[in-house]
Amino acid sequence: MTVESMFIDSGVVVAGKLVLAGWTVADGDPVAIRLETADGRVGEAAVECCVRFDRADVAAMYGRQSIDVGYVIGVAIELFAGLDLFESRLTLTVLGAAGNTVHSQPFAVAKLVVGPDGVAADQRWPIELIVDHGLFAPEIARAVRWG
Numbered sequence: 001m002t003v004e005s006m007f008i009d010s011g012v013v014v015a016g017k018l019v020l021a022g023w024t025v026a027d028g029d030p031v032a033i034r035l036e037t038a039d040g041r042v043g044e045a046a047v048e049c050c051v052r053f054d055r056a057d058v059a060a061m062y063g064r065q066s067i068d069v070g071y072v073i074g075v076a077i078e079l080f081a082g083l084d085l086f087e088s089r090l091t092l093t094v095l096g097a098a099g100n101t102v103h104s105q106p107f108a109v110a111k112l113v114v115g116p117d118g119v120a121a122d123q124r125w126p127i128e129l130i131v132d133h134g135l136f137a138p139e140i141a142r143a144v145r146w147g
Contacts, residue, residue: 002026002027002028003024003025003026003096003102003103004025004026004062005023005024005025005062006022006023006024006025006026006094006102006103007022007023007024007103007105008020008021008022008092008094008103008105008107009021009022009023010022010110010122010123010126011092011107011108011109011110012109012110012111012112012123012126012127013077013085013086013109013110013111013112014112014127014136014144015136015140015143015144016076016077016078017048017074017075017076017077017130017135017136018033018045018074018075018076018077018080018085018109019072019073019074019126019127019130019135020033020072020073020074020075020092020126021071021072021073021125021126022071023055023058023071024071024103025059025062025064026102028096028097029047029050029052029071029073030047030050030071030073030094030095030096030102030103031046031047031095031096031097032044032045032046032047032094032095032099033045033047033073033075033092033093033094033095034092034093034094034095035080035083035085035090035091035092035093035107035109036090036091036093037083037084037088037090038088038089041082041083042083043079043080043081043082043083044079044095045075045076045077045079045080046075047073047074047075048074048075048076048135049073049074049130049133049134049135050071050072050073051071051072051073051129051130051133052071053071053129072125072126072129072130074130074135085109086109086110086111089106089107089108090106090107090108090109091104091105091106091107092104092105092106092107110123112127112144119144127144131144131145
């Protein structure tokens, strides 16, 4: 994976999956995610689903007309069972096909927020994309739909 620029802007847990959303200008998709706590505990999981989509408005910031600069990825959370995902600051590392680190950043994971109006607005688009691309079983996908 060749990365020019990358960051992951949110992470939420829903139905046993960790769903991460962010932006990248890159060739290829991430293949694994590693989370590490401040005290050195590490969990790693393969990416189950990666959704890339074109955002011309973001591409323009890089002087391009069109490029796949958005992505949402989902991984099974059970592989992170030994980590305290919600209470501690984590380091998130994205791994490429060769096992190399293509991106690393401090990170915090949120739980899916559902209120009287459904899923919180800032958590809707990554979950929507993942639902549409089959990361969740059909009955789970129906349960996390809104509106």
